[in-house]
Structure formats: C-alpha cells, structure tokens
Amino acid sequence: xxxxxxxxxxxxxxxxxxxxxxxxxxxxxxxxxxxxxxxxxxxxxxxxxxxxxxxxxxxxxxxxxxxxxxxxxxxxxxxxxxxxxxxxxxxxxxxxxxxxxxxxxxxxxxxxxxxxxxxxxxxxxxxxxxxxxxxxxxxxxxxxxxxxxxxxxxxxxxxxxxxxxxxxxxxxxxxxxxxxxxxxxxxxxxxxxxxxxxxxxxxxxxxxxxxxxxxxxxxxxxxxxxxxxxxxxxxxxxxxxxxxxxxxxxxxxxxxxxxxxxxxxxxxxxxxxxxxxxxxxxxxxxxxxxxxxxxxxxxxxxxxxxxxxxxxxxxxxxxxxxxxxxxxxxxxxxxxxxxxxxxxxxxxxxxxxxxxxxxxxxxxxxxxxxxxxxxxxxxxxxxxxxxxxxxxxxxxxxxxxxxxxxxxxxxxxxxxxxxxxxxxxx
Amino acid sequence: xxxxxxxxxxxxxxxxxxxxxxxxxxxxxxxxxxxxxxxxxxxxxxxxxxxxxxxxxxxxxxxxxxxxxxxxxxxxxxxxxxxxxxxxxxxxxxxxxxxxxxxxxxxxxxxxxxxxxxxxxxxxxxxxxxxxxxxxxxxxxxxxxxxxxxxxxxxxxxxxxxxxxxxxxx
Ligand code: SF4
Numbered sequence: 001x002x003x004x005x006x007x008x009x010x011x012x013x014x015x016x017x018x019x020x021x022x023x024x025x026x027x028x029x030x031x032x033x034x035x036x037x038x039x040x041x042x043x044x045x046x047x048x049x050x051x052x053x054x055x056x057x058x059x060x061x062x063x064x065x066x067x068x069x070x071x072x073x074x075x076x077x078x079x080x081x082x083x084x085x086x087x088x089x090x091x092x093x094x095x096x097x098x099x100x101x102x103x104x105x106x107x108x109x110x111x112x113x114x115x116x117x118x119x120x121x122x123x124x125x126x127x128x129x130x131x132x133x134x135x136x137x138x139x140x141x142x143x144x145x146x147x148x149x150x151x152x153x154x155x156x157x158x159x160x161x162x163x164x165x166x167x168x169x170x171x172x173x174x175x176x177x178x179x180x181x182x183x184x185x186x187x188x189x190x191x192x193x194x195x196x197x198x199x200x201x202x203x204x205x206x207x208x209x210x211x212x213x214x215x216x217x218x219x220x221x222x223x224x225x226x227x228x229x230x231x232x233x234x235x236x237x238x239x240x241x242x243x244x245x246x247x248x249x250x251x252x253x254x255x256x257x258x259x260x261x262x263x264x265x266x267x268x269x270x271x272x273x274x275x276x277x278x279x280x281x282x283x284x285x286x287x288x289x290x291x292x293x294x295x296x297x298x299x300x301x302x303x304x305x306x307x308x309x310x311x312x313x314x315x316x317x318x319x320x321x322x323x324x325x326x327x328x329x330x331x332x333x334x335x336x337x338x339x340x341x342x343x344x345x346x347x348x349x350x351x352x353x354x355x356x357x358x359x360x361x362x363x364x365x366x367x368x369x370x371x372x373x374x375x376x377x378x379x380x381x382x383x384x385x386x387x388x389x390x391x392x393x394x395x396x397x398x399x400x401x402x403x404x405x406x407x408x409x410x411x412x413x414x415x416x417x418x419x420x421x422x423x424x425x426x
Numbered sequence: 427x428x429x430x431x432x433x434x435x436x437x438x439x440x441x442x443x444x445x446x447x448x449x450x451x452x453x454x455x456x457x458x459x460x461x462x463x464x465x466x467x468x469x470x471x472x473x474x475x476x477x478x479x480x481x482x483x484x485x486x487x488x489x490x491x492x493x494x495x496x497x498x499x500x501x502x503x504x505x506x507x508x509x510x511x512x513x514x515x516x517x518x519x520x521x522x523x524x525x526x527x528x529x530x531x532x533x534x535x536x537x538x539x540x541x542x543x544x545x546x547x548x549x550x551x552x553x554x555x556x557x558x559x560x561x562x563x564x565x566x567x568x569x570x571x572x573x574x575x576x577x578x579x580x581x582x583x584x585x586x587x588x589x590x591x592x593x594x595x596x
Pocket of ligand 1: 065066100101102121123298299300301359360363364381382
C-alpha cells in the first residue's frame with residue numbers, strides 16, 4: 001500500500017501502520033508551539049480549572065511575538081503573564097522577543113522531517129517547509145494537547161501542487177502563492193494537505209519554501225508540506241540539529257493524491273492581492289498605479305533575511321517616495337543581526353526605510369504601524385482581510401518584498417522588474 | 427444526545443473571516459469589548475441585536491483565517507447556539523466544537539432568509555426550516571465529536587476524562 005508523506009507522518013504519530021483519508025485518529029504530539037497572544041494567557045486558566053500540569057515541558061516552545069514590544073499596559077500584562085507562566089511551568093524553550101514564532105522555531109533547530117507538530121497559530125503550516133506535519137490549532141485545543149500530549153485529527157487527503165520551470169528575475173515564492181490563492185480560492189485547500197513538488201520547489205531556498213507553506217493557510221488547507229531534500233538537511237544541520245533519516249519521510253511514488261495542480265513557473269509574473277482577500281490576486285500589471293501611503297515589509301511571511309535582501313536590491317541607490325512611508329520589521333533578532341552584518345540594513349535605511357522591532361506588529365494590527373481610515377498600504381504580509389492592519393476602512397494590498405519596495409519608491413503599486421537590472425545583483 | 431436547538435437565524439455570505447468575527451484592534455481587551463465588535467464590518471447591528479439561543483447560517487469558509495478562538499468564543503458569548511455553514515475554516519471548526527457550539531455543514535441552506543426560524547438536531551443532522559415547513563439535512567458529526575459538543579466542549583470533556591483517570595488511580 002502506498003502512502004503520501006502526510007499519511008506516513010500521521011500514522012507514525014498515531015502509532016499505527018497506516019491511515020486512510022477521512023479516518024479520525026489520535027496522534028501523539030512531538031512539539032507544541034504557542035505565542036503570547038494565543039498561548040499562556042489563554043491556556044493558563046484552562047489548566048488551572050483542570051488542576052493539571054503540562055504533560056512534557058521539554059516538548060513545548062513559547063515565543064513572544066504578537067505584543068512585542070509592549071505598547072501599553074494591556075500588552076505589557078500579556079507579556080508579563082507569558083514570562084511568568086513559562087518560568088512556573090519550566091518551559092526551557094522560551095524565546096522572549098527573539099522574533100516571530102514561525103521563523104524562530106526553525107532558526108533554533110526545533111523542526112525536523114517527520115515530526116507531528118501543533119502550533120497555536122494559523123500560519124503554523126510554515127513548518128511544513130521542513131517536511132514535518134505542522135498545523136494550527138486554537139487555545140482550547142492547545143490546552144488539550146498540554147494536558148494529554150495528544151490531539152485528534154481527521155486524516156486529510158493530499159492535494160499536490162507541482163511547480164516546474166524557472167522563475168524570472170523579480171518573481172519569487174510570494175508570487176507563486178498569490179497566484180495559487182487567485183486560482184484555487186481561500187477554500188481551495190478544503191482543510192486537506194497541500195504537498196508542493198517539482199523542480200521549481202527543489203530549487204527554492206528554505207526561506208522561500210517557508211513563504212510558500214506559510215500562506216498555504218490562505219488556501220484554507222490544514223497544512224502545506226515539502227518533502228525534505230539536501231537543502232532541508234543543510235539548513236537543519238546549520239542550526240546544530242540532526243535532520244535524521246529523510247528517506248523515510250517522502251511520499252511514495254504511486255501515492256494517491258486527491259488532485260494535482262500544475263504551475264508553470266516560467267510564465268509567472270509578480271502578483272499583487274487587492275483588498276480584502278489574498279484570493280483577489282492578479283499580475284501586478286493589472287493592479288499597478290494605485291497610490292500607497294504605507295509600504296510594509298514584515299511578518300513571518302515577508303521579512304526573513306532573503307526578503308530583506310530582495311527589498312534592498314530594489315532600494316539600492318533609490319529613495320522612498322515623499323508621499324509614502326516604508327516600515328521594515330525584520331522577522332527575528334537573528335535576521336536583524338545578519339542583515340546588519342552584510343550591509344542590507346544600511347541599504348534599506350539609506351533609502352529612507354524606518355526600522356521596526358521584530359514581531360507581528362502591524363501585520364495583525366496588534367502593534368505599531370497600523371493604518372488610519374481610508375489609508376492604503378502595500379505589504380509583504382500574508383493577509384489583507386478588512387480592518388486587519390488598522391482602521392476598518394483601510395486597504396491592504398499584498399505583494400512580494402520586491403513589489404513592496406518598488407511601490408515604496410514610486411508611491412504607487414509598481415512592477416519591481418523595472419528596478420532590477422543586471423548590475424543590481426543582491 | 428437528542429437535544430434540539432430552535433431559534434431565529436442570522437444569515438451571512440461566503441468568506442466571513444476571523445478578523446471580521448474578532449477584529450485585531452480589540453484582541454487585547456475584554457471578551458465583552460471584542461464581542462461588541464463581532465461582525466461589525468459586515469453587519470453593524472449584529473452584536474447589539476443578537477439574542478440568546480439564535481443561530482448563524484453562513485456560506486463557504488465561515489471562520490477562515492486566524493487560529494484565534496475568540497472568533498468562536500464571541501459568538502458563544504453573544505448567545506449563538508449553532509452555526510450551519512456550507513463549509514468552515516478548518517481551525518475555526520475545531521474551535522467552535524471545543525467551545526460546545528454546534529457547527530454543522532449543509533448544502534441546503536439557500537432558502538433560509540434572515541430572521542427565519544429553524545430547528546436543529548445535531549445527533550441526526552435534521553434541520554427544520556420552520557417558516558417554510560421544510561426539512562433540510564446537515565452532514566453528521568462523528569460520534570466522538572458530538573459527545574464532546576454535548577458535554578459542553580473540550581474543557582468539560584477533559585474534566586470528565588481526568589476525573590475518570592483519578593477514579594482508576596484510586
Ligand atoms: S507576523 Fe502576522 S501572520 Fe505571522 S504570526 Fe505574526 S500575526 Fe501571524
């Protein structure tokens with residue numbers, strides 16, 4: 001019997017030989033990740049009510065990112081609670097203000113192929129880039145995991161997205177996923193698993209793969225998966241972790257997919273999603289010209305080191321438009337350190353960008369950088385739902401860091417390829 | 427269980443996301459504050475007019491987006507007892523059941539208008555559209571999940587499990 005990668009991981013976690021789509025199984029959780037917003041402040045009262053402790057503190061990672069740095073007494077209290085809870089519950093893997101959870105987790109070597117991981121955040125599919133089955137759950141579900149070390153799932157079918165061809169200069173993973181959002185819609189993933197395959201995927205770096213699996217959440221999938229290869233194992237070894245045996249964590253040749261969608265990367269253009277849904281995506285040529293008051297490069301989706309380098313490549317020897325502000329919030333403290341060391345930050349700030357703390361910030365409308373009524377922003381984040389980044393009447397467009405940077409220069413949504421030529425290599 | 431939920435409905439379209447249900451601007455505040463802004467960007471009357479025991483009918487992808495379970499919690503707080511949608515965001519679906527909200531899918535919701543009354547039996551998937559005197563059908567929840575919803579959600583359900591374990595340990 002053949003199995004998909006997802007089925008292999010789920011069966012292992014459920015302690016049985018094989019599973020079939022539709023079946024409900026209970027899985028042992030290898031790692032549980034929570035952040036300050038959906039984590040301690042929500043699970044603490046439930047654990048207290050149940051008068052019980054965390055099943056295995058070494059399998060829990062807590063990250064503060066949503067409300068960092070505190071902007072008022074309420075957010076300070078949320079962070080204070082997270083710190084105290086982590087300490088009282090002996091959570092050794094507590095990353096306080098070190099960056100956004102989905103980026104911190106792999107950076108610190110917590111994700112390995114074949115793991116079954118739950119995250120208290122909807123962008124948990126990001127972890128799927130490392131060949132582990134990682135999906136998002138709410139806080140009550142998380143409390144259940146913390147008490148029992150297990151959770152139930154209905155075994156999902158796997159939808160394959162096979163991507164082949166070479167991406168053009170200025171076209172990146174963000175454009176692939178925006179294209180897929182338009183093509184499949186926010187329900188296209190149908191809470192099944194999406195597995196990405198093909199030569200284009202093989203050629204992508206880990207950070208680019210993470211962008212793709214991250215926004216698999218916008219397709220309504222349970223998670224996105226990319227089977228591990230040498231790129232994966234190199235990344236994991238660099239963090240000091242052991243990737244284990246990756247041969248075991250590949251889908252079988254004749255595995256059954258519910259459907260396969262093919263993408264020709266050669267033909268793909270930079271994409272932009274218009275308000276108020278990632279599914280409102282179209283090639284930038286159809287949307288360009290819209291004035292923007294804010295450009296935002298941030299989030300787990302769009303502010304990793306490679307994202308900042310894309311922006312820097314466009315912004316080098318250019319200036320942000322007078323009518324526009326460009327805010328850049330690197331995804332983690334390690335991202336900031338690396339971007340400072342290699343000169344990327346200097347290029348960005350010389351062009352007029354404003355550097356922000358590492359955290360969710362304006363992405364979720366929780367922190368600094370939110371929008372006024374009727375303002376328009378182009379953002380490298382994942383979601384442009386109504387009111388997400390601030391006032392209810394504000395408008396958010398989504399694009400790659402290249403597109404956001406190009407739009408910051410012109411003050412209007414712009415095709416980044418106009419700013420890229422041979423002598424502007426990163 | 428065999429309980430029936432009968433009430434007036436609120437009808438929403440497709441893609442009602444978690445930022446519409448639980449807007450980020452109010453996520454730090456109290457549940458009351460957050461609930462008072464629930465759905466305001468699509469129906470400014472909802473939070474102030476909804477009454478205990480009412481029911482939400484929705485289109486595709488209800489609750490798509492964030493994992494914030496306040497999206498389900500505010501509906502429960504406002505008195506909603508059941509949500510029947512064409513489809514749900516996957517995480518929201520789990521969250522709703524964990525809060526003891528009856529969440530069912532159905533393809534037969536087209537004739538139901540705002541303010542109509544319906545009656546739902548989760549155990550059988552029967553949905554009576556009282557105004558039209560028609561019977562519609564919902565997809566069934568697996569028995570394990572139905573039990574959890576009947577118990578009032580995941581926390582009461584865990585309480586039962588933990589007390590059973592304590593009994594055995596004695
Ligand atoms: S940066 Fe945005 S998308 Fe990422 S975890 Fe934070 S709020 Fe969610």
